[in-house]
Amino acid sequence: MAIDPIYAVEILGAMKENLPVVALESTVITHGLPRPQNLELARNMERAIREEGATPVTVAFLDGQLHVGVSDAELERLANETEVIKIGPRDFATVMVAKRSGGTTVAGTMLACKHANIKVFATGGIGGVHRESPFDVSADLQALATIPMIVVCAGAKAILDLPATLEYLETNGVPVVGYGTAEFPAFYSRESGLDVSVRLDSPQEVVGFAKAHWGAGLQSAVLVTNPVPMAESISRSEMEPLIEKASKEAKERGIHGKEVTPFLLQRINELTNGKSMRANLSLLLNNARLAAQIARLWRTNEKRKFA
Numbered sequence: 513m514a515i516d517p518i519y520a521v522e523i524l525g526a527m528k529e530n531l532p533v534v535a536l537e538s539t540v541i542t543h544g545l546p547r548p549q550n551l552e553l554a555r556n557m558e559r560a561i562r563e564e565g566a567t568p569v570t571v572a573f574l575d576g577q578l579h580v581g582v583s584d585a586e587l588e589r590l591a592n593e594t595e596v597i598k599i600g601p602r603d604f605a606t607v608m609v610a611k612r613s614g615g616t617t618v619a620g621t622m623l624a625c626k627h628a629n630i631k632v633f634a635t636g637g638i639g640g641v642h643r644e645s646p647f648d649v650s651a652d653l654q655a656l657a658t659i660p661m662i663v664v665c666a667g668a669k670a671i672l673d674l675p676a677t678l679e680y681l682e683t684n685g686v687p688v689v690g691y692g693t694a695e696f697p698a699f700y701s702r703e704s705g706l707d708v709s710v711r712l713d714s715p716q717e718v719v720g721f722a723k724a725h726w727g728a729g730l731q732s733a734v735l736v737t738n739p740v741p742m743a744e745s746i747s748r749s750e751m752e753p754l755i756e757k758a759s760k761e762a763k764e765r766g767i768h769g770k771e772v773t774p775f776l777l778q779r780i781n782e783l784t785n786g787k788s789m790r791a792n793l794s795l796l797l798n799n800a801r802l803a804a805q806i807a808r809l810w811r812t813n814e815k816r817k818f819a
């Protein structure tokens with residue numbers, strides 16, 4: 513049973529015309545944010561991408577079918593359904609066979625993009641190596657190592673072991689681009705004390721870099737890390753004790769596997785009285801805009817190549 517995605521009509525049109533498209537994940541809708549902010553955010557991200565002149569493609573599973581692009585009604589269903597699965601690559605077959613619905617993670621969305629030949633993807637934060645259990649390495653890292661696309665994020669959350677996460681990316685040939693910064697951003701915080709592998713300052717530079725990277729024969733992704741906007745950012749010193757506390761609770765409560773990330777996100781939101789969620793929403797929109805700017809240049813360049 514080969515995978516046979518359902519493409520939204522708008523996406524098919526955009527792809528046929530070689531118009532810019534930006535993929536969006538949906539675990540952030542199903543598991544990352546509370547209702548009703550999840551639906552609001554999903555709609556706002558799609559709108560931000562359109563405003564920048566690209567077509568948004570939210571990826572998700574509905575009743576066992578992979579959707580590349582969803583309608584507004586489908587978005588609403590995803591945001592409100594309770595029996596939704598968090599879908600990474602290993603869950604594709606489970607969901608297809610059992611005809612289930614759910615949100616694709618960064619890795620799951622990248623796998624879908626590989627089938628759909630979508631090159632640019634915007635998300636909030638990538639998964640990584642967990643602090644509580646160093647063997648819990650997100651499948652996102654594996655996907656970044658093997659699927660050639662541009663992934664725009666705000667770094668990885670400091671709930672992770674950030675140095676170990678960066679080491680993994682280095683080993684696997686994934687360049688970590690700091691967008692307008694030489695420091696790896698830590699999601700809620702603009703600072704981490706850790707270096708990126710290269711700093712780039714414009715969408716043009718990102719596109720040129722990605723072409724050089726793939727031109728060198730690599731099959732890995734280019735990870736663009738875009739710091740959370742200043743106004744909603746939270747300092748590292750403010751976040752650190754709260755992250756420690758949430759991580760300790762996760763361990764004490766025996767939370768493990770794919771439950772860890774959603775638990776920590778929700779707990780940190782409670783501990784910051786919603787401030788962390790405001791940072792989360794702001795950086796997601798910021799990433800959607802940058803990804804759309806990159807996608808526009810990407811398509812123009814591709815056209816020129818074949819003209």
Ligand code: PSU
Pocket residue numbers: 537539540541543544545616617618619636637638639640649650651652669769770771773777
């Ligand atoms: N980071 C966020 N919000 C999220 C996630 C990460 O700020 O919702 C989701 C993403 O979909 C990511 C996934 O791919 O969590 C990683 O989960 P895990 O650590 O189980 O691989």
Ligand code: MN
Pocket residue numbers: 639642648649650651769770772773
């Ligand atoms: Mn994990």
